[in-house]
Amino acid sequence: MIAIPNDVALNLIIFFLATFLGIELVRHVSRLLHTPLMALTNAISSVSIVAALIVLSDPKNDLVLLLVTVAIALVFTNIVSGFLITERILRLFRKRKDKK
Amino acid sequence: MSQLFEYLYVIAIAFFAISIRGLSEVRTSRYGNWLAAAGMTVAIGATLTAYAIQRIDLLVIAVVVGAIVGAPIALRVPMTAVPQRTAVSHAFGSLAVALIGTAEYYQRLPGIDVYTMTVLTAEMILGYLTFMGSCIAFAKLQGLIPGKPFVYGGRNFVSLSVLGVAIILGIYLIANPTQSFILPIMAVFAILFGLLLVMAIGGADMPTVIAILNSYAGMSAAALGFVLNNQVLIVAGALDGSSGFILALIMSKAMNRSFTNVLFGGVGAVVAAPVAGSATAAGRTAAAYTVDDVATILDNARSVVFVPGYGMAVAQAQHVVKEIADMLEAKGIDVKYGIHPVAGRMPGHMNVLLAEAQVPYDQLWEMDRINPLFPETDVVIVVGANDVTNPAARTRPDSPLFGMPILNVDKAKTVVFVKRSMSPGFAGVENELFYLPNTMMVFGDAKKVLADLVASLKKQ
Numbered sequence: 001m002i003a004i005p006n007d008v009a010l011n012l013i014i015f016f017l018a019t020f021l022g023i024e025l026v027r028h029v030s031r032l033l034h035t036p037l038m039a040l041t042n043a044i045s046s047v048s049i050v051a052a053l054i055v056l057s058d059p060k061n062d063l064v065l066l067l068v069t070v071a072i073a074l075v076f077t078n079i080v081s082g083f084l085i086t087e088r089i090l091r092l093f094r095k096r097k098d099k100k
Numbered sequence: 101m102s103q104l105f106e107y108l109y110v111i112a113i114a115f116f117a118i119s120i121r122g123l124s125e126v127r128t129s130r131y132g133n134w135l136a137a138a139g140m141t142v143a144i145g146a147t148l149t150a151y152a153i154q155r156i157d158l159l160v161i162a163v164v165v166g167a168i169v170g171a172p173i174a175l176r177v178p179m180t181a182v183p184q185r186t187a188v189s190h191a192f193g194s195l196a197v198a199l200i201g202t203a204e205y206y207q208r209l210p211g212i213d214v215y216t217m218t219v220l221t222a223e224m225i226l227g228y229l230t231f232m233g234s235c236i237a238f239a240k241l242q243g244l245i246p247g248k249p250f251v252y253g254g255r256n257f258v259s260l261s262v263l264g265v266a267i268i269l270g271i272y273l274i275a276n277p278t279q280s281f282i283l284p285i286m287a288v289f290a291i292l293f294g295l296l297l298v299m300a301i302g303g304a305d306m307p308t309v310i311a312i313l314n315s316y317a318g319m320s321a322a323a324l325g326f327v328l329n330n331q332v333l334i335v336a337g338a339l340d341g342s343s344g345f346i347l348a349l350i351m352s353k354a355m356n357r358s359f360t361n362v363l364f365g366g367v368g369a370v371v372a373a374p375v376a377g378s379a380t381a382a383g384r385t386a387a388a389y390t391v392d393d394v395a396t397i398l399d400n401a402r403s404v405v406f407v408p409g410y411g412m413a414v415a416q417a418q419h420v421v422k423e424i425a426d427m428l429e430a431k432g433i434d435v436k437y438g439i440h441p442v443a444g445r446m447p448g449h450m451n452v453l454l455a456e457a458q459v460p461y462d463q464l465w466e467m468d469r470i471n472p473l474f475p476e477t478d479v480v481i482v483v484g485a486n487d488v489t490n491p492a493a494r495t496r497p498d499s500p501l502f503g504m505p506i507l508n509v510d511k512a513k514t515v516v517f518v519k520r521s522m523s524p525g526f527a528g529v530e531n532e533l534f535y536l537p538n539t540m541m542v543f544g545d546a547k548k549v550l551a552d553l554v555a556s557l558k559k560q
Binding site for chain 1: 112116117119120121123124125126129130132133134136137139140143144147148151152153154155158159161162163165166167169170171173174175177179182185186189190192193195196197199200202203204206207209215310311314317318321322324325326328329330331332333334335336337338339340341342343344345346347350439441446447448449451452455456458460461462464466
């Protein structure tokens with residue numbers, strides 16, 4: 001038998017619940033905002049930087065160090081540009097000014 | 101016992117979920133974005149307090165590079181190029197996740213168990229193929245390579261064989277984790293599959309493709325969370341993955357096509373072109389009009405609907421559209437915009453461009469809401485859209501477009517169709533609309549035609 005760590009079932013539950021939550025949340029997102037939605041969720045998934053930071057706390061060799069450093073640069077680019085461009089796009093949407 | 105940083109992760113997760121909720125309304129959307137940014141800060145801060153970083157120098161360099169590259173991208177990119185920016189961010193995100201997975205493999209090398217190795221392998225294949233797929237999507241959107249699908253006989257067999265090789269190598273690696281020379285070869289095959297996959301997809305299918313790549317990038321991040329037993333990553337990845345999935349579903353539904361058809365159908369290729377068009381074109385002529393004719397029609401109109409498409413983005417015509425709308429509104433004419441879900445090159449593309457031109461968002465009407473209004477609309481002005489207005493989708497079962505939900509502009513009293521030439525749309529099908537008696541064709545570059553229209557309206 002393959003040894004499967006105890007956390008896997010728990011993590012699967014978390015994964016499925018988060019997927020259903022995501023589907024429900026996105027269903028209710030205004031159709032006007034699908035472009036910023038994509039920018040925002042992309043920025044959110046950049047939380048993978050956390051994984052890189054954990055590896056960086058105890059890198060085994062230089063190859064690992066190199067891979068993780070490049071990954072952090074890439075993912076931090078996404079964090080910065082993701083939130084900034086979402087803000088920039090959302091600021092464009094405005095209500096009709098009351099006329100007359 | 102859970103540690104402090106794990107509780108902080110809970111806060112980050114809550115912030116991420118609530119932030120997407122914020123996008124349900126324009127009014128709360130910006131708070132949503134800030135909340136997500138706060139969640140990110142909490143997650144990073146919590147990790148830094150819990151783990152002592154060994155090489156702060158490298159971290160600082162990486163972060164500075166990221167900020168220097170990221171900020172100008174976000175602040176300078178014109179709104180017409182947002183689809184390209186999105187493709188780049190998918191490429192960066194998925195490559196980063198693939199690299200972290202690779203690093204994790206080397207980190208754990210000798211004593212790596214089968215479960216971890218399986219998830220890691222799946223994660224790396226998905227990550228590397230999404231990376232290359234997104235790069236090709238970027239190149240197509242940016243016009244670096246032709247947007248036309250690259251198709252040849254047996255291409256699906258070749259693509260799937262390449263993926264098959266990557267998977268077989270992956271299985272071998274799972275069985276023999278210490279054979280690390282396999283990993284780069286596997287990565288190359290995954291990358292090659294990503295390349296072949298997106299090369300075969302045409303420009304107008306990009307909204308679906310971008311959404312699918314979005315979903316893949318999220319899924320690979322979630323897979324990494326499984327390897328590391330890190331729940332923030334699982335939740336964030338699942339949110340991103342499901343969001344991309346839903347968007348892809350909406351897009352393919354709006355084209356009446358399945359995912360498989362988008363990914364492997366090669367629509368828009370020369371092969372798809374024949375029959376339907378040639379028969380209808382025979383013996384019929386489309387009537388060409390001048391902008392002065394249009395101005396006269398508009399002068400008597402009481403309601404006008406603009407239907408924008410990718411051509412408006414290419415011509416950067418959104419500002420002049422708004423200028424015309426302002427002139428019409430000043431005359432007391434009701435102005436709306438009818439937005440098809442797949443208009444443009446990514447979900448919501450047209451909304452962003454029109455918002456940039458300061459069109460108030462309550463004038464942007466989605467397909468299901470605007471369609472019942474067309475019979476009472478005096479003038480529809482189609483700018484840069486084509487297939488999404490083709491009545492053949494409703495009336496001609498032999499048309500490749502048949503069954504696709506369209507904007508029923510043909511039901512309006514008059515349709516003004518601004519177009520460069522009579523060339524067919526992406527699907528290679530001629531637009532029946534051109535030959536209808538209530539259609540006025542105005543030929544020329546969208547921006548130029550509309551600027552002339554502004555001048556003509558001013559004369560009146």
